[in-house]
Amino acid sequence: VDAAACRDAVARLVSHLYLRVGEEWLWFSRIRMPDEKLAARLHAPQLEVYAMVDSRRDEGLLELDFREPGQCEIGMFGVTAKLVGTGAGRWLMNRALEIAWSRPVTRVWLHTCTFDHPAALAFYQRSGFRPFRRQIEVADDPRLDGTAPRSVARHVPVIE
């Protein structure tokens, strides 16, 4: 199999799961990334992508980024709508922390934002994370330029 084609196929699979997990939360950074850049990122050896499988379907996404020596950033963490509230998130976080701390790291970190599920921040705090930095992000609304469907993420109103 052609390595480039394989990389593209994996990128497409991850993108599909990324959409199913993140669309409702307006995850758009990877959607706006050109294919080659996304593929290169996903295939960096220090970047680990995991799918959580439920009834043989990929229903959760976990990305661990070890590119910074001694550190792990949870770059993506989420489950599809049908698994929200089922405990799957806790199960996946337990796996994420096991994997991260099985490596020679001295720090695991992540970020969440006000577009995420309202329970996400408290969930991460219960998981052992301590808030240390706050930022404001301003971006073009991805629902107005075709990056995401108009109807997603109603909890973040479109203002034109």
Next chain:
Amino acid sequence: MILSDGYSDVPAGKIAAVTTHLEMTARPAPRSDPAGAWTIRHVNAPALDWYRDLYGRVGGPWLWVSRIRLLDAELAATIQSPSMEIHALTQEGRDDGLLEMDFREPGQCEIVSFGLTEKLVGTGAGRWLMNRAIDIAWSHPIERLWLHTCTFDHPSALAFYQRSGFRPFRRQVEVVNDPRLDGTVPRDVARHIPVIE
């Protein structure tokens, strides 16, 4: 000021909220009232102690601080102004909801404060109070009713206001000193907004 695209840091010791402004320019179709033993009471020229107590009980969990930081004279001038209408939602003889309407701008009404104490959240009292707010506002000669909500508020607040007939029209970012670090409010309130020092 318009923030540039991308990330801007919020300094430690400060908090930041995204505020959404919503408006309606015609009286909406009425929504049915949930059943409950609530009454509403217009409080004319509210006493400062009474107001601060209810404002604190309703707004404490949501980090409402704008009125808490006011000195007596400033607060009195605000809430005892003839263009301000303050109502209390009462249950079993206790004031457990606050509705504050500002008619300062001719032809307009701003709902400045809207909320319930914790024990009434999720009981239907909020819908009942919003129905009253809409009745009162539109019984005045206005063409526009508006309010704002922010990311510190109950996660259902924005959708609640949209279901009530308000349409989002403006978004702002607010950065302020964390009121839990300067003694304005207790350290342990509003855990959904972590203190970052």
